[in-house]
Each structure stands twice: as structure tokens, then as C-alpha cells.
Amino acid sequence: MYAIIQLRGEVNVRKDLRQTIKRLGLYRKNHLVLQLESPNIKRMLKKIESFITFGEIDEKTLTRLLEKRARLAGNKKVDLDFLKKNKIDSFTVLAKKVFEEKKVLKELGIKKVFRLNAPRKGFERGGIKKLFSTGGAAGYRSSDINALIQRMM
Structure with missing residues (x-):
């Protein structure tokens, strides 16, 4: 990626x-x-x-990028509560899913621009x-x- x-x-x-x-x-x-x-x-x-x-x-950098810079519509920060609502345990799990397929961000409503x-x-x-x-x-x-x-x- x-x-x-x-x-x-x-x-x-x-x-x-x-x-x-x-x-x-x-x-x-x-x-x-x-x-x-x-x-x-x-x-x-x-x-x-x-x-x-x-x-x-790499996966480590992607995890940190998602934690610090991922945004939802309305410039809302992506936090653990949002991930839990979408049945994702942590940012590391989200990073692994993004590595497998890029569409995960779009499905969750996370902006593609960091x-x-x-x-x-x-x-x-x-x-x-x-x-x-x-x-x-x-x-x-x-x-x-x-x-x-x-x-x-």
C-alpha cells in the first residue's frame, strides 16, 4: 500500500x-x-x-496515523468509542483491515485524506x-x- x-x-x-x-x-x-x-x-x-x-x-506507522489524524465527516476525531460501535477492537485491528482492503475506511465513513x-x-x-x-x-x-x-x- x-x-x-x-x-x-x-x-x-x-x-x-x-x-x-x-x-x-x-x-x-x-x-x-x-x-x-x-x-x-x-x-x-x-x-x-x-x-x-x-x-x-508499514503497519506501525499506519496505526499511529489512524490514531492521530483520522477524521470523520464534520472534522470529528476517530476514537475508540467509534471503533467499538463498528465492532473493531483497536486501531491496530483497523490498520490490519485497511492493509487487506482499502474500502474499510469508506465503509466506516473515515475521510480518505489525512x-x-x-x-x-x-x-x-x-x-x-x-x-x-x-x-x-x-x-x-x-x-x-x-x-x-x-x-x-
């Missing part, structure tokens, strides 16, 4: 790139969405790679315009995305 974070805004961006960003469910900087791996998603990510960063999220802060101590030295492979922050970063998410929560 990919965690995708938007790094840059959409002002003065080509229309096709802007539409691709919207189709992924990203609307603002520092927002995160979860997507299952598929050939279509990979092509979309490759197309807008200079505006986002993405990688494989609003994060800018990362503590900033992005990598090269800035958000360079790719991660060349010392920047944009593009594919495999499991290093987990450290970035921890700094942004």
Missing part, C-alpha cells in the same frame, strides 16, 4: 498534471492519501512525481523540487516514507 503526500501546490501547473493530482484525492500541500498498488496508480505517480512523494507505509503538518526539521537538504534519489524530497522513497510521516504527525 502506498502513502502519497503532496509536496507542492498546483498554481501554474499543467491541466493534465493538476487533474491527475485531483484523481488521487490530493487537494492541498502536506495532505496524505493511501492507495493500493496497481499499474494504473504507478503510472499516475510517475506522471506527477515532481509534486508528490510516495512509498510503502491532513499533516509540515515535517519537523524540514524536508531533505535538496528541497522539494529535487527527487529523493538526488538528495531532494520529491518522488519515490520506498520505506523511508515512514520516517517522514512520523515527523509530519
Whole structure:
């Protein structure tokens, strides 16, 4: 499962790139969405790679993300009482279910966008315009995305 974070805004961006960003469910900087791996998603990510960063999220980070940043309609926080009403024991169980299939969040009414802060101590030295492979922050970063998410929560 990919965690995708938007790094840059959409002002003065080509229309096709802007539409691709919207189709992924990203609307603002520092927002995160979860997507299952598929050939279509990979092509979309490759197309807008200079505006986002993405990688494989692990279960521990996903659990913490759901605890701290998951929201319901009306900006209500997801808490244990809500999970108990929906017959889910804890956030770890919810994270395991999300890993198995992404539709769990939609069925529970949890928003698919997680609003994060800018990362503590900033992005990598090269800035958000360079790719991660060349010392920047944009593009594919495999499991290093987990450290970035921890700094942004």
C-alpha cells in the first residue's frame, strides 16, 4: 500500500498534471492519501512525481496515523468509542483491515485524506523540487516514507 503526500501546490501547473493530482484525492500541500498498488496508480505517480512523494507505509506507522489524524465527516476525531460501535477492537485491528482492503475506511465513513503538518526539521537538504534519489524530497522513497510521516504527525 502506498502513502502519497503532496509536496507542492498546483498554481501554474499543467491541466493534465493538476487533474491527475485531483484523481488521487490530493487537494492541498502536506495532505496524505493511501492507495493500493496497481499499474494504473504507478503510472499516475510517475506522471506527477515532481509534486508528490510516495512509498510503502508499514503497519506501525499506519496505526499511529489512524490514531492521530483520522477524521470523520464534520472534522470529528476517530476514537475508540467509534471503533467499538463498528465492532473493531483497536486501531491496530483497523490498520490490519485497511492493509487487506482499502474500502474499510469508506465503509466506516473515515475521510480518505489525512491532513499533516509540515515535517519537523524540514524536508531533505535538496528541497522539494529535487527527487529523493538526488538528495531532494520529491518522488519515490520506498520505506523511508515512514520516517517522514512520523515527523509530519
